[in-house]
Amino acid sequence: MNRTANRVIIDDTTLRDGEQSAGVSFTLEEKLAIAANLDAIGVPELEIGIPAMGDEERDSMRAVVALGLKASLIAWCRMTEREIRLSADLGVDLLELSIPVSDQQIERKLDRDRRFVLDTIARHVRLAGDLGLRVSVGCEDASRADKEFLYQVAEQVQASGAERIRFADTVGIMEPFGVLEVIGDLRAMVDIHIEMHAHDDLGLATANTLAAIRAGATHVNTTVNGLGERAGNAPLEEVAMGMQKLYGLDSGIDLTRIGPVSQLVEQASGRPVGWQKSIVGEGVFTHEAGIHVDGLLKDPANYQALDPREVGRELRIVLGKHSGRKAVVQAYGNLGIQLDALEAELLLGQLRRLCERTKRSPTPGELSRLYLMLEQSGRTGYGQRRDA
Ligand SMILES: [Zn+2]
Structure with a gap:
């Protein structure tokens, strides 16, 4: 299924990279609910798991496939024959075959050399093709790779018959101008789809993802609430909103329904969303x-x-420390209490001290209590409580 003709496709990896966040583990029910909800709000692609993790993971991926969602579904594999064969009968639409491309990881993780990487790509993309599988090649640690070698890899990916190359800023060390340049170079070099995978170690995942779109990326990875390893991935809600507000691009996602999805992932992951988190944080409006x-x-x-x-x-x-008398009168009015000027002044002082102590806005109950205390202290008698 190719939806990329005129659109940047969001490939959400909450169920794969999101779950890789330390200590996060979804139950089958949670995984199915997250997949169904992401599909329902219009997320066009979902990366749903890692077949090599075992029978249970593969069964859970089959269960997601069995939901019959509109979204395209992707399995994440290391680039080995074993993992490709483990994924062959899952019913997913595409395999993401990942291989390190930085010398750091080629030498110090794989204990191999660049030649090995190029040969491995050629061999495994063809094998997957022979098995009737569509392939994206994930370039792990691409942001630390030697650029000339990365471009060689891209040409190899295209020549081998993969339909997509994923540029992974695995350790989150890029900035938007560098992304613009390297993705622009890749765009000029190959005709296949290009996907950006950004991490938020420097707080730049959304900026880097948008820069990649500007440079010609056709696909971008996200996770709900930015869940993911270390500082997390580019948040779905930020990328979709950024595409719309800054570039006028329709992601196809109904953002009016993002709140419940954010809460579902917050609960299922056990990772609280910050009060000030863009778009979905409790306090941002x-x-x-x-x-x-x-x-x-x-x-x-x-x-x-x-x-x-x-x-x-x-x-x-x-109400808060910066509120004035007028706002205090209004807030008490909403509770059915009419304040006069002196009461408002006295209560404002009390409210400021309360906010300093609690580091939050007063609750209606606290407002009522402050008023009662004022009444009891005998400094009032002017205020008239309206009959509720
Ligand atoms: Zn990642």
């Missing part, structure tokens, strides 16, 4: 009532480039 909120209420575009409704969220305004 929350504003503290204060100087900015006045402008925000006049027109949300004054302080928000992203409409929360685009990702199925809502704007939230909370």
